[in-house]
Amino acid sequence: MRRLRSLRGISAWFALLLSGATAASGVAVYLALVSAVDRQVDLRIETEMRDVLAGHPTLAEIARRIARKQQTRESGDIGFLLRDIRDRPIAGNVVPAKPVPIGLSTLGAEAAIPGLSRGRALRTALAGGGTLTLIAESEPIDRHDRKRLLILAAGFGSVVLIVVAGIYALTATIRANIRALRGTAEAIIDGDLRARVPVESARGAFGGLAATYNRMLDRIGELMAGMRSVSNDVAHDLRTPLARLHGRLAALARAPEAAPVRQEIVAAVAESEEILALFAAMLRIAEVEGGARRAGFTRIDLAELVADIVEGLALLAEDGGRQLVAAPAGAPIVIDGDARLLTQLLVNLVENAMAHTPPGTTIRVELATAPGEALLSVCDDGPGIPAEARERALRRFGRLETSRSKPGHGLGLPLGAAIAQLHRGSLVLEDAAPGLAVRVRLPAAGIA
Known part of the structure; x- marks a missing residue:
């Protein structure tokens, strides 16, 4: 993956990965919850199935046991369907619209059982021919699955929003401090060597960084001021004796007794003028770079x-x-x-x-x-x-x-x-x- 170099890119990838991980966790929790509910329902209908088939009863006995089960409160919400060897209903209170496979399976609205939005079914082949099917709801409340999804989505969505808000606040704080550092650096590049980074709290991470940055700038300023002072002092100190030397050479060139060497003296005067111009230019550059003229x-x-x-x-x-x-x-x-x-x-x-x-x-x-x-x-x-x-x-x-x-x-x-x-x-x-x-x-x- 291409290296991330910007706060925006890092924040976007972090938010994306966090959202994906949170969504995956939400799906996993939801599936685990559904699986746990289904397992509890499966255990219940397996227990009822063993109770009905205990002792290898005949079809007639099974029908009587189903009738008694339907009258008890504990089994009142379980559906029974007993079929003979020709697949004709003998006893029970439910008839699914579609055939139910042997073993455990999940039923939904397509089964067309009144009051059943989602449930589990257990169908067993009987020894003497025929089948017995037990059906129990895994969603006792209508549209409970949708509400559960809403609850999970709201919970995990809140986590995502909180984390995204935290990322935004952290990014905004980092950006503000970077802007302060950049603004100070640009001001110094622009010639304002006194510019410093504002420090809100020296105890914080950003405040400590700003304070260290300012101390570094102070030290650099001291070194630059020292160098500038040395060069300016040298230029000032040398310009005065050079000006005197230039004046004496010029006066000597005008003297009558200097006629034999006047040409050399005039050349020396020109050289001294060049040196004075050099020092003047150096001082001029120092004055301009100081920024005071602005x-x-x-x-x-x-x-x-x-x-x-x-x-x-x-x-x-x-x-x-x-x-x-x-x-x-x-x-x-x-x-x-x-x-x-x-x-x-x-x-x-x-x-x-x-x-x-x-x-x-x-x-x-x-x-x-x-x-x-x-x-x-x-x-x-x-x-x-x-x-x-x-x-x-x-x-x-x-x-x-x-x-x-x-x-x-x-x-x-x-x-x-x-x-x-x-x-x-x-x-x-x-x-x-x-x-x-x-x-x-x-x-x-x-x-x-």
């Missing part, structure tokens, strides 16, 4: 913002021998976000395309909508990024050029991904055939 989100028309940015970058792209084009978005696309961060996101993506494509490349900025979201795409027809290298390109300091001889520090795309995640969106790299397509999905607040 509190200042406002309603933004993404179409208008993109149009303004593309207009400002078009001349820069043209100076580099590339063409930057944007398809008109049409209607306004409203999202909740930070305009400065979204501006930096798009500028980073366009500058990244200009830095890694040859002159003559066309860079396209497209904006589209889908149900509940806005899709921002920056595509180029350059060399692109191989599929196996795209994941590395989104990691911090993940550069495709392993020799690292080209300028850049591999933080542009990771910063863009962090900004998209801050806006509860995503950034993925795809094949533009040819070139690279960077797709940014953002939840839309409204599409006018």
Whole structure:
């Protein structure tokens, strides 16, 4: 049987198996009850049969004994039928509509005996010829069998209903706790590292699990805060002396006595600027991943913002021998976000395309909508990024050029991904055939 992986499947199978077992138990109990009643009736008519046939009587004597039996209270509800060797009735008070087989058998309404809905019959062949049949009711009350079935069905049905209700309550409780765990996990993935699972009672199984889960999150938060604090402190502490070093190198480059080595000093100034930009990018990513900027989100028309940015970058792209084009978005696309961060996101993506494509490349900025979201795409027809290298390109300091001889520090795309995640969106790299397509999905607040 296929492995059950869902609460609904497990509950459905458990309820089905339990219902089947309960129904089978009900049928078994009913059959056992009917069998017990039949056995008691059989013992009674066998006893009466032995009493009537005691001493090997003649047919006439048997007829007289039957007459006496019919007058006694103990045998008043038993039917007798004595037949001779030619199968003609001699004595008795019942005549079944259908022949009764030799031995014990069950009779029903088809026997057409007045007042008999179900009974047992015992027919014996006599030594001198002829037969004697005794019939007794096993259902003394009309439609008692149906009522017995109703009682059993009600009893076992109640058991099934109680168990099903218990399964439903247990499943609902498990689902509620799973939803709480999932909601907390999604909130943390969304950037809210302070989210925790609500704990109703730490003594219960689910409460204890939630408390343990929260302690784990607290510990992870402490470790992440420590790592973030170390990296931020290092970046802050190094940025200040680097800024001073950059200033001194710049001042030294302007000094007349530095003329013989001015070219080397200018190169050192450029290197220090690159290092300062690297630390600034690291601090920027840490700030974005912290999620604090989300509190200042406002309603933004993404179409208008993109149009303004593309207009400002078009001349820069043209100076580099590339063409930057944007398809008109049409209607306004409203999202909740930070305009400065979204501006930096798009500028980073366009500058990244200009830095890694040859002159003559066309860079396209497209904006589209889908149900509940806005899709921002920056595509180029350059060399692109191989599929196996795209994941590395989104990691911090993940550069495709392993020799690292080209300028850049591999933080542009990771910063863009962090900004998209801050806006509860995503950034993925795809094949533009040819070139690279960077797709940014953002939840839309409204599409006018």
